[in-house]
Amino acid sequence: GQSLEQPSEVTAVEGAIVQINCTYQTSGFYGLSWYQQHDGGAPTFLSYNALDGLEETGRFSSFLSRSDSYGYLLLQELQMKDSASYFCAPRSGNTPLVFGKGTRLSVIA
Amino acid sequence: GAGVSQSPSNKVTEKGKDVELRCDPISGHTALYWYRQSLGQGLEFLIYFQGNSAPDKSGLPSDRFSAERTGGSVSTLTIQRTQQEDSAVYLCASSGTAASAQPQHFGDGTRLSIL
Numbered sequence: 001g002q003s004l005e006q007p008s009e010v011t012a013v014e015g016a017i018v019q020i021n022c023t024y025q026t027s028g029f030y031g032l033s034w035y036q037q038h039d040g041g042a043p044t045f046l047s048y049n050a051l052d053g054l055e056e057t058g059r060f061s062s063f064l065s066r067s068d069s070y071g072y073l074l075l076q077e078l079q080m081k082d083s084a085s086y087f088c089a090p091r092s093g094n095t096p097l098v099f100g101k102g103t104r105l106s107v108i109a
Numbered sequence: 110g111a112g113v114s115q116s117p118s119n120k121v122t123e124k125g126k127d128v129e130l131r132c133d134p135i136s137g138h139t140a141l142y143w144y145r146q147s148l149g150q151g152l153e154f155l156i157y158f159q160g161n162s163a164p165d166k167s168g169l170p171s172d173r174f175s176a177e178r179t180g181g182s183v184s185t186l187t188i189q190r191t192q193q194e195d196s197a198v199y200l201c202a203s204s205g206t207a208a209s210a211q212p213q214h215f216g217d218g219t220r221l222s223i224l
Contacts, residue, residue, distance in 0.1 A: 033212065042200065043152065045212035087151065096142045096165070097213060101151035 002026045004100040006088055011106045012078055020073045020103045022088035030091040032064050032071045037102070038084045046073070046086075075105075083107045111135070113216035115201050121222045124193060130186045130219045134203030141184050142213060143176060144200045152200065158184065188221075196223045 003025040012018040022032065031050035035043040049055055049064035049071060061074040075082055085104050089097040114133040122128055134141050143155040154168040158178045169175070173191075178184040188195055198220050202213040 042215040042217050043202075043213075044215070048212065096140075096154055096157040098154065099144070099152035 002090070002092065002098050004088065004090065004098060006086075006100055006103045008101065009104045009106070011108060012075075014078055014080060014107055014109050016078050017074065017076050018078060018105065020075075020086050020088075020105065022071045022073070024069050024071075024088070024090040026090045026092040026098070028093035029066065029069075030093065032062070033089045033091060033097060034062055034073045035087045035089060035099070036084050037087065043087065043099075048091075078107050080107050080109070113201055113203055113214050115199075115216035115219050117219055118217065119220045119222075121224065122191060123224050124191060126191055127187065127189045128191055128221065130188075130199050130201075130221070132184045132186070132201030132203075132216060134182065134184070134201070135214055136182075138203035138205055138214075139181070140204045140213075141178055142202045142204075143184070143186050144202065145197045146200060146218070147197045155186070155199075191221075191223045193223045196221055 006022045031048055033048045034046040036046050037043040047062040049062050052066055054061055054063045059076045064071040083106050085102040087099045087102040089099050116131045139160045141158045144152040145155055146152050156176045157165040173189045176186045198218040200215055200218045202215045204213045205211040
């Protein structure tokens with residue numbers, strides 16, 4: 001079967017750095033995706049890690065450790081507009097992504 | 110348009126009625142997914158189409174739910190004899206292929222309210 005864990009809520013201050021962790025258990029693991037969803041909006045793709053290590057895209061970085069079945073999303077220089085839900089989604093074989101309940105990030109002044 | 114298009118954007122109906130939700134994927138995308146999202150919750154997988162293969166219906170919550178994809182493009186999700194617990198946002202996504210690293214592109218969803 002599959003399991004997915006990430007914190008339900010995180011609060012951080014504007015301008016700070018926040019890390020959202022994700023642990024997963026799945027067979028036939030291919031890679032880990034991250035999506036962002038603002039309230040009332042559609043999920044949008046942020047990043048995908050197929051290999052171990054850190055992938056950086058502007059203020060956002062994503063990390064994967066396949067041996068630990070663990071990844072995280074790192075958001076730097078937080079802005080108010082980063083307040084949203086963030087979903088990690090492991091890709092497993094030829095199957096659709098499994099999304100957990102996500103992490104609700106609140107950025108405060 | 111260039112993105113995934115869903116219609117209607119909002120649907121209010123009475124309990125017991127049937128509803129049809131439509132999804133127009135990005136042109137050329139072979140994979141199409143339906144998800145359901147209740148308020149404040151994650152995305153619940155419903156059904157997935159990949160090319161001409163038989164759809165993966167493993168996420169459909171009951172036999173009141175069905176979906177089809179005509180001509181490998183537009184998809185319709187049908188809910189028969191709607192119940193109040195069916196109230197949710199129904200999201201459609203498409204991607205180039207399911208097994209690649211290509212991301213899923215989501216539509217804005219249909220907000221379904223059952224009275």
